[in-house]
Amino acid sequence: xxxxxxxxxxxxxxxxxxxxxxxxxxxxxxxxxxxxxxxxxxxxxxxxxxxxxxxxxxxxxxxxxxxxxxxxxxxxxxxxxxxxxxxxxxxxxxxxxxxxxxxxxxxxxxxxxxxxxxxxxxxxxxxxxxxxxxxxxxxxxxxxxxxxxxxxxxxxxxxxxxxxxxxxxxxxxxxxxxxxxxxxxxxxxxxxxxxxxxxxxxxxxxxxxxxxxxxxxxxxxxxxxxxxxxxxxxxxxxxxxxxxxxxxxxxxxxxxxxxxxxxxxxxxxxxxxxxxxxxxxxxxxxxxxxxxxxxxxxxxxxxxxxxxxxxxxxxxxxxxxxxxxxxxxxxxxxxxxxxxxxxxxxxxxxxxxxxxxxxxxxxxxx
Numbered sequence: 001x002x003x004x005x006x007x008x009x010x011x012x013x014x015x016x017x018x019x020x021x022x023x024x025x026x027x028x029x030x031x032x033x034x035x036x037x038x039x040x041x042x043x044x045x046x047x048x049x050x051x052x053x054x055x056x057x058x059x060x061x062x063x064x065x066x067x068x069x070x071x072x073x074x075x076x077x078x079x080x081x082x083x084x085x086x087x088x089x090x091x092x093x094x095x096x097x098x099x100x101x102x103x104x105x106x107x108x109x110x111x112x113x114x115x116x117x118x119x120x121x122x123x124x125x126x127x128x129x130x131x132x133x134x135x136x137x138x139x140x141x142x143x144x145x146x147x148x149x150x151x152x153x154x155x156x157x158x159x160x161x162x163x164x165x166x167x168x169x170x171x172x173x174x175x176x177x178x179x180x181x182x183x184x185x186x187x188x189x190x191x192x193x194x195x196x197x198x199x200x201x202x203x204x205x206x207x208x209x210x211x212x213x214x215x216x217x218x219x220x221x222x223x224x225x226x227x228x229x230x231x232x233x234x235x236x237x238x239x240x241x242x243x244x245x246x247x248x249x250x251x252x253x254x255x256x257x258x259x260x261x262x263x264x265x266x267x268x269x270x271x272x273x274x275x276x277x278x279x280x281x282x283x284x285x286x287x288x289x290x291x292x293x294x295x296x297x298x299x300x301x302x303x304x305x306x307x308x309x310x311x312x313x314x315x316x317x318x319x320x321x322x323x324x325x326x327x328x329x330x331x332x333x334x335x336x337x338x339x340x341x342x343x344x345x346x347x348x349x350x351x352x353x354x355x356x357x358x359x360x361x362x363x364x365x366x
Contacts, residue, residue: 030123034089039099042106049120049131056082060354061138061182065098065198070134079134080117085198089126101197102130104174112165114185114195132195136188139244140181141353143251148350152305155248156334156341158184161192162241167326169194170234175203177215179240181247182355190344205233216240218263219253223274224320226264227284235320238329242315249304267318268293270300274318281319307333 022044026036030048054071060081061068071082085101088094105116120129139158142148150158162184169176176183177199185195199215211232213225222239224232246254255270257263268274272295274282297316301309311334317323335341 027123030121032089032121032123032125034126035095035099035121035128038092038095039102042099042102043119046119048122049118050122051120051125051129054080054082054120054129054131059356061356063196063198066196071131073131081132081134082120083130083132085128085130087128098128101200104197104200104202105130108169108172108174108197110165110168111191112161112193113168114193134187135185135193135195136352137186137350138182138195138354139184139186139192139248140355141358142186142350143181143247144355144358145350145353149251150248151339151342153339153342154347155245155308156339157190157344157347158186158192158248159241159245160330160335160341161344162194162244163326163330165192165194166234166237166241167330169200170237170326173202173204174200175234176200176237178217178220179237179244180217180220181244181253184244188349190347192344203233218260219243219256221263222320223264223267223271223318224282224284226260226267227282229282229284232320234325235323238315238323238326239320241326241329242312242323245308245312245315246301249301249308264290270297271295271316271318278319305334305337307337310334 023036023040026040026043027033031043035043053074055074057070057072059067060070061083065087066083066085069082069084071080072078073080085098087098102116102119105114109115114135115133116130117133118131120131121127143150162179166176166179174197176194176197178196179194183194183196185193187193201211203209203211208231210230213228213230216222216225216236220240220243222236225236243254255263255266257266268290273290273293297313298309301312304312311329311332314332315323315329
């Protein structure tokens with residue numbers, strides 16, 4: 001199951017049935033009936049694009065639930081990214097899971113969030129492509145380019161954009177739940193955009209909603225999710241951002257466990273073991289197999305600027321309630337201390353590089 005049974009997709013805003021008249025209108029416009037009947041609200045007001053108005057080029061990304069290709073829109077003569085989502089169009093839950101990403105993306109409008117430009121399908125089609133603006137790079141691909149070391153103004157510029165996008169998401173009730181380098185896209189103008197909202201969900205900080213803990217890529221997953229928490233909020237994205245901050249400065253992921261147990265060990269070794277007070281407050285199952293570790297972020301990153309270490313200390317707090325907010329992070333001393341974040345337009349121009357290119361280079365080097 002791609003989503004655990006207690007996190008039912010049909011509880012999310014904007015996914016579900018539409019009036020019969022609207023349903024008939026959507027099918028007449030060219031939408032496939034299996035999509036209209038289950039998730040008509042996700043496509044309401046849009047017209048499907050035709051596959052023949054696009055060229056599909058090389059694969060530029062791959063995930064658990066999708067493949068992404070570089071493409072060309074033959075109408076506008078511009079490059080686009082075409083995301084083919086894997087789902088079973090005969091399974092309503094699978095369709096709703098896929099449609100949730102569309103609903104969320106349509107409601108978000110921010111310079112640091114990827115823009116959904118349209119959908120490619122037809123009345124008789126069993127598949128669907130999401131059409132996005134094309135971005136030349138992702139952070140993982142850029143960081144892996146031989147000889148690349150980000151400058152401090154560059155790190156601050158990227159981090160500021162990431163936190164601005166997250167602040168907007170969180171203020172609009174959206175958790176991303178998969179912040180990592182390959183989901184942070186960068187164009188040749190230096191603009192960073194958060195992408196891949198396939199695991200994103202709505203949340204309400206005033207109301208406790210049961211969510212799945214099986215989200216966020218392992219190296220960027222916070223300890224509460226590794227311990228099975230099903231009540232959480234913006235702190236999960238902030239933890240991932242703390243991992244990204246460390247990665248931007250050091251040039252490599254900072255905690256690289258091979259499995260969940262090893263990742264928890266790595267977290268506790270760097271960030272310290274949870275206190276007894278944390279176990280009591282969190283109501284999570286105590287993990288007696290882990291010995292006590294003291295916190296050593298300042299020691300491990302002693303060569304980094306103190307203002308960067310200070311923000312890492314906050315974002316990588318074991319207790320989620322100590323991580324603050326994206327807005328507070330944007331107001332931290334990191335962004336007030338010289339050298340300041342540079343303007344995105346002043347950033348160096350790089351050859352196109354994505355995570356998939358980095359993996360190809362690794363394979364060739366073996």
